[in-house]
Amino acid sequence: xxxxxxxxxxxxxxxxxxxxxxxxxxxxxxxxxxxxxxxxxxxxxxxxxxxxxxxxxxxxxxxxxxxxxxxxxxxxxxxxxxxxxxxxxxxxxxxxxxxxxxxxxxxxxxxxxx
Amino acid sequence: xxxxxxxxxxxxxxxxxxxxxxxxxxxxxxxxxxxxxxxxxxxxxxxxxxxxxxxxxxxxxxxxxxxxxxxxxxxxxxxxxxxxxxxxxxxxxxxxxxxxxxxxxxxxxxxxxx
Numbered sequence: 001x002x003x004x005x006x007x008x009x010x011x012x013x014x015x016x017x018x019x020x021x022x023x024x025x026x027x028x029x030x031x032x033x034x035x036x037x038x039x040x041x042x043x044x045x046x047x048x049x050x051x052x053x054x055x056x057x058x059x060x061x062x063x064x065x066x067x068x069x070x071x072x073x074x075x076x077x078x079x080x081x082x083x084x085x086x087x088x089x090x091x092x093x094x095x096x097x098x099x100x101x102x103x104x105x106x107x108x109x110x111x112x113x114x
Numbered sequence: 115x116x117x118x119x120x121x122x123x124x125x126x127x128x129x130x131x132x133x134x135x136x137x138x139x140x141x142x143x144x145x146x147x148x149x150x151x152x153x154x155x156x157x158x159x160x161x162x163x164x165x166x167x168x169x170x171x172x173x174x175x176x177x178x179x180x181x182x183x184x185x186x187x188x189x190x191x192x193x194x195x196x197x198x199x200x201x202x203x204x205x206x207x208x209x210x211x212x213x214x215x216x217x218x219x220x221x222x223x224x225x226x227x228x
């Protein structure tokens with residue numbers, strides 16, 4: 001099925017461990033995004049990518065690393081997880097060729113850092 | 115820089131009645147797009163309605179409509195004939211024409227009372 005898939009849906013990890021959240025889209029959208037959602041903060045942009053091998057920081061990039069070797073994949077890595085990174089993470093993509101196109105979201109990953 | 119403000123953290127409405135969710139924004143872009151997203155308990159982000167800033171006519175989608183006041187930079191969402199399934203978190207968002215990033219408000223939690 002076409003769409004955007006995130007995995008895992010839930011993840012529990014310990015402080016200091018490396019964690020990678022996966023994101024895969026089947027539309028070949030050029031733009032992809034990672035947001036985190038926290039109560040009282042709404043959704044905040046972590047990183048985004050305009051195309052394969054092109055990434056840039058968003059509002060809250062510290063502690064995160066991204067890569068995009070293929071258009072369809074945009075993994076997010078927490079190199080050394082901290083409790084403050086406990087959050088719900090959303091991946092999204094966007095069709096840049098359609099002006100005003102909305103973001104299409106994955107179903108999110110709930111990450112708990114203990 | 116873009117900002118989006120939702121001044122109502124929580125709202126409630128009786129089933130079958132009408133409710134309006136407020137949103138104000140700020141942007142330096144002359145061309146931009148505004149969106150309302152709904153997030154039910156399932157965590158899925160669902161596009162409710164979209165408005166192009168260059169259009170004076172307010173967007174409508176069935177029971178959902180917006181009151182777009184460009185000069186006041188206001189973009190409120192009206193839900194008519196509220197249904198129990200409308201209960202969700204609602205996010206207002208803004209995307210500039212030259213900026214592919216979507217900026218979100220902090221959200222309004224809508225409760226629908228039977």
